[in-house]
Amino acid sequence: MNETKFRKFNLKDFLITALEEQYIQEPTEIQERLIPSILKGKSVIGQSQTGSGKTLTYLLPIVHQLNTTEQVCQAIITAPTRELSDQIYKELMKLIEGNHRYRIRKLVGGTDRKRMLEYLKIPPHVIIGTPGRISDLIKHEELSVFTATTLVIDEADLMLEMGFIKDVDFIASRMAEHLQMLVFSATIPEHLQPFLKKYMENPKVAQVDAKQSASHEVEHLLVPHRYRELNELIMKICSTINPYLALIFANTKSKVDELYESLVQAGYRVERLHGGLSPRERKQTMKRIERLECEYIVATDLASRGIDIKGVSHVINVEIPDELDFFIHRVGRTGRAGVSGQAITIYREVDEHKIHALEKRGVSFKHVDIKKDEWSEIAPRKRWKPPRKSKPDVVLPKPKKVTPGYKKKLREKQAKLNKRKK
Template identity: 55%
Template sequence: MGFKDFINKSLQEIKFLNATPVQEKVIPLVRKGQDLIVQSQTGSGKTHAYLLPIFDKLEHSENNQVLITSPSRELAYQIYDDTEEIAKNDNISVSNYVGGTDKKRQEQKLENSQPEIAIGTPGRLLDLIKSNHLKVNETKVLVIDEADMTLDMGFLDDVNQIASAMSEDLQILVFSATIPEKLQPFLKKYLTQPKFVVIDNPNVVSENVENWLISSRGQNKHEMIYQILTTGQPFLSLIFANTKNEVDDIYDFLIHKGLKVARIHGGLTPRERKRTMKRIENMEFQFVVATDLAARGIDITGVSHVINAEIPDDLEFFIHRSGRTGRNNLSGIAITLYNPSEEEKITVLEKMGVKFKPKEIKKEGIVDTYERNRRQQRTASNEKLSTTMRGLVKKQKTKRKPGYKKKIKNAISEEKRKNKKIEARQQQRALRKKRKNENSY
């Protein structure tokens, strides 16, 4: 793509040689100075799609040139690390500003010098802009990463105020997995004739990911999770729960069972979260329990298994969770535990394109089991009575001597019972045959 030498050197050092589809489409447009709205799934390479052309156009200056907003601290740290990997070969100054860090110290540094690239969470960036410590009047590019998550977490007003403090000839790049309707007023207000780039994802979940579905049937989910984690050899497992309390409960249970486990959720201090993320990156943990904070944007390398202890209320997060594994052309397994009350959610996910494989936990491991709707199928097949039985059913409707109807009912019940036994034997044979041909876990 004809990048500057220092960019090519950086890309070689991180062994990043081939562009992804989003990068192929976006990089030329950013170079032209075009405002962009880019819709692409998590893990598609959005970060480098804007970083590389920004670096290519960047000219050294004592003023801030680029501002990048992130809805979460973890994602801001990740963007900062990616940016530093490229910036180091040309001595470009990069700073990260997130909540929970020492604001006074950041203000003192900004009084002496401005970073050429500033990254951070909307609240902290806005505080520094309002206090006139971070000067953005000459900023050339504003990047809004994970815009839909920024909206969901209530930070869009902060981003609105940040954009309003900048010059009118600003280039704005918006990246998001989805483009909600509530985002439209902001886009219309600030973007000038934006180019809309959509990277189609024909598979809602990567083809490299197998989705296993396990019914809890009233069992203790914590015990089930422990059985899953200790059956086979997962390289790195991410366990997702919907609330901080449930994450803590699963974490405490697994710790009590003797496993070395990390946890990530918004209730931890920024220092704790940063330290935990570093330890996970250093492969100190095999198991990580998290809320959906970790499902968006954060790239934890080497996740072989994802376990959904609960199905999220926002089913988009299910897709983001599954997207944590099966990356970089590696295979992965996403295991979902569900209660009978969650049947409707499973049905919606199937309509979205998620293909589940029904499984159950046995002493020998995780094995194939029946389809969820087997009862309806069985009922339908049982109703296909023989010609003799259909004749008896018709006769049942006419008036007969006492005991005749009872005789017919017994005959029908007996035939249904035989049909059930035949069907059960056939299913067992099919399962045994399938288990011989596959590794269970």
């Protein structure tokens, strides 16, 4: 086995062993740039796409610095969804496998509260969970966090979008006075700035350019809609590809439900993921996905952010999202770890400006359609061009010597010139 490059961070031996067992040898760009600062106790802002390795960026330093001789809460990791909380929890448990001195607790909604309170009788070293559940336990004085010095905010822009920033603010206000805050987000919206300034002074900032997230390992196929019935077009695409696992993205929950029902009726092994499902439904769905009991997952952008679904060979965009970063996150679910993937995007004429913008980001589309149940290259679409600005009409200057009826003569002369110009 090759020598791991994580040793340069001087992490504890068991962490290096845990990484080697997962065949993780080389730090990603975000890890290279932020792990040293986090180990020094600095607050950081990491702006990067899904799949950039941000979870290990904060988990490795946190576990390395935990003091297991003290039975007090030392770090809190917040995530906007139960699924992402569960994924972070599993990643952390892989790092500490066999080390029973570390007490880790996952606190999310939709779980047995009495059992949760039983677990909290002995304070955990690290808490992972959704802001709503954590803040609720603090408010009811069932959880004490004043000893915790590190707060992680994962997918911060989604936290803002889903209305969780107030809960995160409350949690932060109940933690240690000298707080190390680790913020990770795909984008840093303007509305997030006041919150960041409140708790962070000169943080270390690392941005992995979104343009780099359009992986070269992904083949991008662009399929024209051409006013065809959408469900039928999706069925044609599904019968043409042979996926290990395909993620089908739509912009709304209702469209996800509609496509899911169509695929079920057509006999495909399919699951769906969106925010309208109950906690129980989502948990059962994730278990079936992990057991590879499906070939297709129809989802909203919830599944493109944070949730790690392994083995995605194809991504199908039924609609192009208005927020183009979401497109990059979607297609970033395939073509990972050096394995090639395919992203198929259905487009309409009104999407032309979005496609043009994606091409400027480095996405290279191949124009195709399905003919006789096979992919066939077609002529490139007409490229979008900004509307041309019309030149102003010619305006003649007022003559120096004014004679009777000059205004009428000037208007006639100007009209002739403008007509000739057109």
